[in-house]
Amino acid sequence: MDIDPTKILVRYNVQKEKAQTPDQMAAEMFPKDEPAKSIAKAIFEGEEDDVIEGLEKAIEKGANPIKLIDDVLMPGMKIVTDLYDQGVVFLPNVMMSADAMLEGIEFCKESAGSAPKPKGKVVCHVAEGDVHDIGKTIVAALLRSAGYEVVDLGRDVPVDEVIAAVKKESPMMLTGTALMTTTMYAFKEINDRLLEAGIKIPFQCGGGAVNQDFVASYQLGIYGEEAADAPKMANAILAGKGLAQLKDMFHKH
Ligand code: B12
Known part of the structure; x- marks a missing residue:
């Protein structure tokens, strides 16, 4: 047939x-x-x-x-x-x-040539246990190109190292990238350790592993969907926006 x-x-x-x-x-x-x-x-x-x-x-x-x-x-x-x-x-x-x-x-x-005096300092890192650093590198590049000084801690950064860097550098904000669901919980730990130390800086987190619900579950967390959100948030901080206002700006309701 x-x-x-x-x-x-x-x-x-x-x-x-x-x-x-x-x-x-x-x-x-x-x-x-x-x-x-x-x-x-x-x-x-x-x-x-x-x-x-x-x-x-x-x-x-x-x-x-x-x-x-x-x-x-x-x-x-x-x-x-x-x-x-x-x-x-x-x-x-x-x-x-x-x-x-x-x-x-x-x-x-x-x-692009030499940058003028930096507008502020930002610490960037990839979560402990995670080697995916392409997104973080873009975030750092966009922040630098928008006039910010970036302290790039690299990838697979232990929580202790992040806390020590924030204490040493006193940045206006911290960024975290996680692409693996097993590594994203480091962000919550960083949040708790910063609060214990009395440091209340905005902590913008992005990468495929995290979503808005997860990041909004810790006090300092602000979700960043795209790398371009990092300089946007830095600009908003310079314009005087506090944590609550930043969450309002960057979280979908
Ligand atoms: C490239 C890649 C790798 C490369 C990484 C090279 C490097 N230097 O980064 C290599 C080959 C090393 C790799 C290894 C592994 N990988 Co891999 N990898 C990928 C892949 C294909 C692409 C990731 C990527 O770079 N995307 C491009 C960048 C630009 O995107 P991004 O980081 O998400 O960033 C964007 C946004 O999220 C945002 N963003 C990111 N961070 C931040 C921060 C802020 C503040 C803001 C505002 C925005 C923002 O901005 C960027 C652009 O707008 C993904 C698949 C995928 N589709 O994502 C898997 C993937 C992430 N890998 C995965 C896995 C499992 C692994 C391995 C464990 C594999 C293995 N069995 O060995 C190892 C991990 C080892 C380890 N301990 O980390 C899984 C993770 C699964 C999970 N959900 O947990 C994925 C999702 C693949 C899959 N579908 O299974 N990988």
Whole structure:
């Protein structure tokens, strides 16, 4: 008996999966305009030199290097993480792309030249036990580019070290990043230890492991959905906003 398999129930994306290679899927997601398109392609391919070349061209044509981080590098990286989430590309690809993007961020920061006197100091860290530091690096880069001095404690930072750094540096705010659900509880501990020491600075926490409900469950916690929320919050603190007002601004009701 002749059976035409396409007439039987076929999972809606099976044909699509077979019809397209990862490169083709990515190509459909790249921005349409140059230089964003070439730079996104270079990030996808993990080609650092091409990322820098694209950025150089854009800056020569008058683009603001700091805006390029937000408008071009981050959306380029998002294509790779979206494809990772769909199971189209794998971790080594993500790593190569992330390296290329981080090189790009460094280049943009250097091209932006020397910063004026810092507006304030921020301590950034990745939770104890967690090595995922790409988001934190973006947060630190955006804060620096917005004129803040950043004390970057790095990744997998023990709670004791975070508390010691806050006592030493007296920052206007602290940031935490956690991508693993097993590491996020360190934030609550940091909150309790800061309060015990009488330190009431806003503690903005982000990364895939945490959500607003979790972060709002501790007194100093303010949820940060995107890296760009960090300089926004620093600016709000400078404008005199207190903890309650910050929660109001950054938490969805
Ligand atoms: C790259 C990656 C790695 C790299 C990390 C390299 C590095 N230097 O960071 C490597 C290969 C090392 C790695 C290792 C592991 N990984 Co991994 N990894 C990822 C991956 C694919 C992407 C993460 C990433 O960088 N995203 C891009 C950045 C830009 O996003 P982001 O950090 O979330 O930051 C954004 C926002 O959240 C926000 N943000 C972040 N922090 C903050 C802070 C503030 C203040 C604000 C305002 C905003 C903000 O701003 C950013 C942009 O707007 C994710 C999958 C995923 N889709 O997330 C898995 C993932 C995070 N990994 C996972 C796991 C399990 C591991 C391993 C345990 C694997 C293993 N079995 O060995 C190890 C962990 C080892 C350890 N002890 O930490 C799981 C975590 C599961 C969970 N929920 O607990 C994930 C979710 C994959 C999965 N679906 O299972 N990983």
